[in-house]
Amino acid sequence: xxxxxxxxxxxxxxxxxxxxxxxxxxxxxxxxxxxxxxxxxxxxxxxxxxxxxxxxxxxxxxxxxxxxxxxxxxxxxxxxxxxxxxxxxxxxxxxxxxxxxxxxxxxxxxxxxxxxxxxxxxxxxxxxxxxxxxxxxxxxxxxxxxxxxxxxxxxxxxxxxxxxxxxxxxxxxxxxxxxxxxxxxxxxxxxxxxxxxxxxxxxxxxxxxxxxxxxxxxxxxxxxxxxxxxxxxxxxxxxxxxxxxxxxxxxxxxxxxxxxxxxxxxxxxxxxxxxxxxxxxxxxxxxxxxxxxxxxxxxxxxxxxxxxxxxxxxxxxxxxxxxxxxxxxxxxxxxxxxxxxxxxxxxxxxxxxxxxxxxxxxxxxxxxxxxxxxxxxxxxxxxxxx
Amino acid sequence: xxxxxxxxxxxxxxxxxxxxxxxxxxxxxxxxxxxxxxxxxxxxxxxxxxxxxxxxxxxxxxxxxxxxxxxxxxxxxxxxxxxxxxxxxxxxxxxxxxxxxxxxxxxxxxxxxxxxxxxxxxxxxxxxxxxxxxxxxxxxxxxxxxxxxxxxxxxxxxxxxxxxxxxxxxxxxxxxxxxxxxxxxxxxxxxxxxxxxxxxxxxxxxxxxxxxxxxxxxxxxxxxxxxxxxxxxxxxxxxxxxxxxxxxxxxxxxxxxxxxxxxxxxxxxxxxxxxxxxxxxxxxxxxxxxxxxxxxxxxxxxxxxxxxxxxxxxxxxxxxxxxxxxxxxxxxxxxxxxxxxxxxxxxxxxxxxxxxxxxxxxxxxxxxxxxxxxxxxxx
Numbered sequence: 001x002x003x004x005x006x007x008x009x010x011x012x013x014x015x016x017x018x019x020x021x022x023x024x025x026x027x028x029x030x031x032x033x034x035x036x037x038x039x040x041x042x043x044x045x046x047x048x049x050x051x052x053x054x055x056x057x058x059x060x061x062x063x064x065x066x067x068x069x070x071x072x073x074x075x076x077x078x079x080x081x082x083x084x085x086x087x088x089x090x091x092x093x094x095x096x097x098x099x100x101x102x103x104x105x106x107x108x109x110x111x112x113x114x115x116x117x118x119x120x121x122x123x124x125x126x127x128x129x130x131x132x133x134x135x136x137x138x139x140x141x142x143x144x145x146x147x148x149x150x151x152x153x154x155x156x157x158x159x160x161x162x163x164x165x166x167x168x169x170x171x172x173x174x175x176x177x178x179x180x181x182x183x184x185x186x187x188x189x190x191x192x193x194x195x196x197x198x199x200x201x202x203x204x205x206x207x208x209x210x211x212x213x214x215x216x217x218x219x220x221x222x223x224x225x226x227x228x229x230x231x232x233x234x235x236x237x238x239x240x241x242x243x244x245x246x247x248x249x250x251x252x253x254x255x256x257x258x259x260x261x262x263x264x265x266x267x268x269x270x271x272x273x274x275x276x277x278x279x280x281x282x283x284x285x286x287x288x289x290x291x292x293x294x295x296x297x298x299x300x301x302x303x304x305x306x307x308x309x310x311x312x313x314x315x316x317x318x319x320x321x322x323x324x325x326x327x328x329x330x331x332x333x334x335x336x337x338x339x340x341x342x343x344x345x346x347x348x349x350x351x352x353x354x355x356x357x358x359x360x361x362x363x364x365x366x367x368x369x370x371x372x373x374x375x376x377x378x379x380x381x382x383x384x385x386x
Numbered sequence: 387x388x389x390x391x392x393x394x395x396x397x398x399x400x401x402x403x404x405x406x407x408x409x410x411x412x413x414x415x416x417x418x419x420x421x422x423x424x425x426x427x428x429x430x431x432x433x434x435x436x437x438x439x440x441x442x443x444x445x446x447x448x449x450x451x452x453x454x455x456x457x458x459x460x461x462x463x464x465x466x467x468x469x470x471x472x473x474x475x476x477x478x479x480x481x482x483x484x485x486x487x488x489x490x491x492x493x494x495x496x497x498x499x500x501x502x503x504x505x506x507x508x509x510x511x512x513x514x515x516x517x518x519x520x521x522x523x524x525x526x527x528x529x530x531x532x533x534x535x536x537x538x539x540x541x542x543x544x545x546x547x548x549x550x551x552x553x554x555x556x557x558x559x560x561x562x563x564x565x566x567x568x569x570x571x572x573x574x575x576x577x578x579x580x581x582x583x584x585x586x587x588x589x590x591x592x593x594x595x596x597x598x599x600x601x602x603x604x605x606x607x608x609x610x611x612x613x614x615x616x617x618x619x620x621x622x623x624x625x626x627x628x629x630x631x632x633x634x635x636x637x638x639x640x641x642x643x644x645x646x647x648x649x650x651x652x653x654x655x656x657x658x659x660x661x662x663x664x665x666x667x668x669x670x671x672x673x674x675x676x677x678x679x680x681x682x683x684x685x686x687x688x689x690x691x692x693x694x695x696x697x698x699x700x701x702x703x704x705x706x707x708x709x710x711x712x713x714x715x716x717x718x719x720x721x722x723x724x725x726x727x728x729x730x731x732x733x734x735x736x737x738x739x740x741x742x743x744x745x746x747x748x749x750x751x752x753x754x755x756x757x758x759x760x761x762x763x764x765x
Contacts, residue, residue, distance in 0.1 A: 079388075263763040273765055283760035287752075288679075290701070290759065291708040294686035295679040298389035307390055312678075319675045374664075376671035381647055383670065385662035 007077055011084045018053045020046035023091045029351060033095050037128025038172045054093035055124045061099055063304075064107070068115050069123025075304035097166070098122035098129040100251040102175050105244040109191075109232040118193070130196070131248075132162040132176030132218060133241070140371050142177075143186060143238065147220060149178040156180065156192065158200075158223040164365065168203040168216035171196055177241055178225075180234055191237035193229045200224075210357035211342070211350070248366045249313040250303075253320030254296070263289065264327055268334035278333060285330055292323055311379035318372035321362035328356040387693070389685050391462070398459055401439070402466040409435055410472030412734050419473060420591040426508075426549040427593050428473035436476060437505025445484045445626070450499050452484075456692035457626060461633035461684065468637020471734075471741050473592065475508040477630050478546045483509035485626040486554045486571055489611040489619045494573055498552055510550035511623060512541035512574075512597055519750040521556070521624055524569050526599060528557035534605040535559070537572065537580075540598050545748065547595025548585035551576050554623070555599070560614050569617045571610040578602050590740040625691055625702045628749045632684045632702075632709035635745050639677050639713035642720040642738040646670070649724055666723060673712075673719055680705075680712035700762045707755035710746045717742040 023046055027033060034040075034047050042048040054060045057071060063078040064070025073081060085092075103122055106115055121127040138145040147160025158178055168174070173195055181188030196203075200223040205213035232240045265273070265282035273279055299316055302308035331352060332339045339356075341347035363369040377383045391399060409415075409432060419427055436442050444460050446452020453459075460481050467476060479502055487495055487502075501507030513521050526539025537557050547553060553574045561568030574581060580602040583595040611619040647670060650661030660666055687705035690698040717739040721728040728735050746752070 076388075263759070263765075265760050265765040266763045269765040279760060279765065280756070282765070283756040284752075286759055286763060287704055287707045287711070287756050290704045291679050291683040294389070294701070294704075295682040297686065298682035301388035302390055305388075305390075315671075315675045315678060318671075319679060370668070373668040373671040376674055377667035381667075381670055381674060382651075383647070383661040383667050384651055384659045 004076055004080060008080050008084065011081060012087075014057075015084055015088060015090060018050075019088065019090045020050055022046035023050045023093075024089050025091075026089065027091055029348065032091070034091075034093060034125070035128055035167070035170070036094050036096055036098075036125025037170065038126070039170055040125075040128065050091070051093045051125050058123065060094040060125065061103065061119075061123045064103065064119065064123065068107070068119035070119075075301070078304070079301070094125045096122065096125070096128060097131055097171075098127065101131060101244050101248050102129050104247045105175075105191075105240050106231065108243060109240045114231065127172045128167070128170060130165050130168045130171035130174050130218075132165055132174045134164045135161060136163050140368055142241075143189070145177055145179060145189065147176070147178050148182070149180045149190065149192065149225065151180065152224075154227055156190075156225045156227070158192070158194075158220045158225055160220050162218040162220075164206075164215045165203070165218040166215055166365075168196070168218045169205055174201075174218070175231070175244075177237055180237075184235065186238050187235045189237040189241070190234050191231045191240040192225050193231065194223065194225045198223050198225070208357070209360075210354040212354060212358070214358075245367065246310070246313040249317035249372070250299075252362060252366045253313070253316035254324060264330060264334070268331070271334060271336075271338075273334065278330075282330055282334070285326055288323060289327065292319060295319070309380055311375055314367070314372045314375040315380070317366065318363075318369050318376070321359075322369060324362050325359050328359045332356050387689055389682060389689070391458070391685075395458060395462060399462045399466075402441075402463050403469075405435075405439060406463075406466035406470045406472055410467065410470045410474070412471055412737065416471045416473055416591065416737060425585070425593070426546075427587075427591055428475065428549075430505075432472070433474060433508070434505040436474065436480075437503060441476065442480050442505050443484075443499075443503040444480060445488070446480075446499055446503065447488065450495055451503050452499070457481075457629055457688040458685065458692055460626070460630055461688050464630050464633040465637035465640070468634035468639075468741075468745075469641035471638070471641070471737055475510075475546045475549065477627065477634065478511055478550075479507070479509040481630040482511045482623050482627040483552070483554050485623045486511065486610050486619060487573075489571075489622070490573065491607065493607055494610065498573065501551065507551045508546060508549050509552050509554065510544050510546040510595070511554045511627070512544045512547065513556045513620070513624075514542055514544075515540060516542050519747070519754055521620065522566075523563050524556050524558045525563045526555065526557040528559045528570055528572065528604075530559075531603060534603065534608065535570075535572070537574070537599040537602040537604065540596065542596055543586075543588075543594035544583075544597050545592065545594055547583055547597055548593050550595075553581075553597065554610065555597075556616065556620055557599075566617055568614050569620060570613050571616040571619055571623075572604055572608050573610055574599075574602060574604065574608065578604065588744055590737075590744040592744060621699075624749065625699065628706045628755075629684065629687045629691055629702045631745055631749045632680075632687065632705040635709040635713040635742065636677070636681050636684055638738055638742050638745060639680065639709070639716035642713075642716045642735060642742075643673060643677060645735055645738070646716075646720040646723050653725075660723075669719060669723075673715055676712040676715055680709045683708045700759065703750075703755040703758040703762070706750060707752045707759065710752045710755075713742045714746060714752075 061070040062073045062081045066072040149156035149158045180190040200221040202219045203216040206215045263286040339352040342350035443452030444455050448454035528535040528537045555572045555574045559570040580600040582598045585595045653660045683705045687701040720735045727733050
C-alpha cells in the first residue's frame with residue numbers, strides 16, 4: 001500500500017467515525033451552512049460537534065500549516081481529503097471568508113504574529129470576517145475608492161462608506177481597503193483589519209430582489225485602527241487586494257465544490273420532464289456543467305503546484321458564474337409555476353425563486369463578467385491596449 | 387491522479403509538437419496532398435516517420451512490440467495532429483483499430499500488428515451505416531458459412547476506408563438491428579472477394595468510403611474477440627475513437643485560436659490594431675475560457691478511460707461534445723475575425739474550419755453525445 005493509500009484509509013476511517021450522519025445530508029440553504037463567529041448560532045448539536053472535531057485535527061483548513069490551525073496536508077493529500085469528503089457527501093465543517101479570502105492573503109502577506117493570531121481564529125471558526133472593498137462610487141473601478149484613513153501616529157482614523165459588504169451585520173471583523181495617501185492612486189491604498197464592534201462602525205442591510213439581505217452598507221465614522229492591524233506595507237494594500245481577489249473569484253466560480261457527477265437533468269426529471277426541447281437544453285447544460293467540473297479539478301490541481309496561469313481565477317470566475325446563472329434559469333423552467341412560490345413552507349420559503357434571483361449577482365460581485373473578460377484579454381491573451 | 391501531464395507525458399508532448407510542426411505542417415502535408423489530388427489524402431512517407439517515432443504502436447502492448455501507452459499519450463499526438471491539420475491514418479489505425487486488435491487472437495495480432503508498427507499498414511474501422519453516427523444500429527449481417535462467416539451489408543463514410551489494408555467491420559451475427567447483443571467484429575482484408583468501395587472526397591480533403599459487403603467469405607479466425615459478444619470491444623473502440631477525436635478537436639481549436647490572436651495583434655483598421663477593440667477582446671477571452679474547459683474535459687476523460695473507471699463513458703461523451711462545441715466556436719470566430727482574407731483559400735484559417743466540421747461529425751456530434759449524457763444520467 002502506498003503512503004497515499006494508507007492516508008486515504010486513515011481519512012476514511014476518521015470520517016466514518018467522526019462525521020455525524022446529519023452532516024452528510026445535502027446543504028439545503030444558507031441556514032445549513034456553518035459560518036462560525038462570535039454571533040453564530042449552531043443549528044444543531046451535530047453541526048457544533050462536526051466543527052469542533054475537524055478544528056481539533058486541522059481539517060477545517062486541511063492544507064494550511066499546522067502552526068496556523070491547519071493539518072499541513074500536501075496537494076495530493078488535500079485532494080484525497082476532498083475526495084473522501086465528497087464520497088460520503090460530508091458538508092464542509094466550516095465555511096467562511098476567512099478561509100477562502102483573508103486566510104490565503106495572510107499566508108502570503110501577513111507577519112508571523114498575524115498568521116499565528118488570525119489564522120488560528122479562522123481555523124477554529126471563532127471570528128467571522130467580512131470584506132470591505134466596494135464603495136458607492138467604486139464598483140468595477142475599485143481602485144478609485146475614497147474611504148480615507150488619516151495618520152494619527154500610532155493609529156489611523158478611518159472615515160467613509162463601503163457597500164455590498166456581504167454579511168457585515170453578522171461578521172465580527174472586517175478586512176478593509178482604505179486610502180492612506182490621496183496623491184497616489186494605486187500605491188495609496190492600505191489593507192487594514194479591524195473589529196466591527198469598534199466605535200464608529202455601523203451597518204445597514206440592503207434589501208435585494210431575492211427578498212433577502214445578504215449585503216450591507218457599512219459606514220465608518222472616525223473609526224480608530226491601531227497601526228499593527230495592517231497587512232503588508234502602508235500604501236501597498238492594492239497588491240494584497242488583488243491577490244485576495246484571485247481567491248475570491250476562485251470561490252465564486254464554485255471550483256472544487258462538489259465533483260460528484262450530478263446533473264440537473266436528473267434532478268428536473270423528478271418533477272416530470274415532458275418537454276423534449278427542455279430536455280435538450282438540460283442536456284446541453286449538463287455537458288457544460290460536467291465539463292466545468294473537470295476544469296475545476298484541473299484548476300485546483302494546477303494551482304497547488306504553481307502550474308496555473310496567475311490570472312486563471314478570472315477565467316474560472318467568468319465561466320463558473322455564467323454557468324450558475326444558466327443552471328438556475330433551467331431549474332426555474334423545469335420547476336414551472338411551482339418554482340415561483342415565494343412564501344410557502346413547502347417551497348422552503350420560495351427557495352428556488354430566491355436562489356435564482358441571487359445568482360444574478362454572481363457575475364457582478366467580485367468583478368463583473370465584463371471585467372473578467374478584460375483581465376483575460378490583457379493578462380492571458382496579451383491583446384494590445386486591453 | 388492530477389489533471390495535468392506527468393513529466394514523461396510532457397516530454398512526449400514536446401517531441402510530438404516539434405515533429406508535427408516540422409514534418410506534418412499544413413504546407414508539407416495537407417495542402418500538398420490536396421493539391422496533387424492524392425487518392426489517399428495523406429503521405430505514406432509521413433506514416434513511416436510516425437512509425438520511426440513509435441507513434442503507430444502507441445496503444446499496442448509492449449508484449450506485442452508497441453509502446454503500451456494509454457489514451458492520454460495517444461491524445462498528445464492527436465492534439466498536435468489537430469494543431470497542424472496533419473492528414474494521417476493515426477486515429478483510425480493506431481487508436482481505433484489497435485484498440486480492437488488488443489482483444490484479438492495472437493494469430494490476428496501477428497497478421498496485422500507488425501505492419502502497423504512498421505508504418506506499412508493502414509487500417510479503418512467500419513461501424514456506421516448512414517450519414518450520422520449510430521453505432522447502436524448494426525444491420526450488416528454475418529451468417530455462419532462453412533468454416534466461417536459470410537458478410538453482407540453496407541457501411542457508410544468509412545474514414546480511410548479507401549486506403550486501408552484491413553477494415554475492422556462490425557456485423558450482426560444474431561438478433562435484430564437495434565439489439566445490444568449479437569454483434570461481432572471482423573478483420574476484413576482489403577482484397578477479400580465481394581468487398582467493394584466507392585470512395586468520396588470530403589470537405590476537409592479526407593476520404594470517406596462507402597463500403598459494400600456482398601457475401602464476403604471469411605474464416606472463423608477473422609473474428610476479433612467473441613462471436614455475438616463484440617459490443618464490449620466495440621464500445622472500447624468507440625470510446626478510444628471519441629476521446630481521440632476530441633483531443634484532435636482541441637488541437638484544431640488551439641491552432642485556429644493561436645492563428646487568430648496573432649492576427650488580432652497585427653491587423654490594423656481605423657488606425658488601431660483590431661485586437662484593441664473590446665468587442666473582439668471579449669469574444670477572444672470567452673473563446674479562451676471555452677477552450678481551457680474543453681481541454682480539461684478531454685484529459686479527464688482520457689485518464690478515466692485509461693484507469694478503467696465506470697465514469698469513463700459519461701466523461702468521454704462530455705469530452706466529445708464539449709471539444710466539438712469549443713472547436714466549432716474557435717473556427718467560426720477565427721474566420722470572422724480574419725475578415726475577408728478568412729474566406730480565401732490562400733489563408734489556412736479556412737482549412738481549420740473544414741477539418742473541424744469533419745471531426746465534429748466523426749464518432750458522434752454534439753447532439754448525439756449530449757443526448758447520451760442525458761441518457762447516462764437517467765433522463
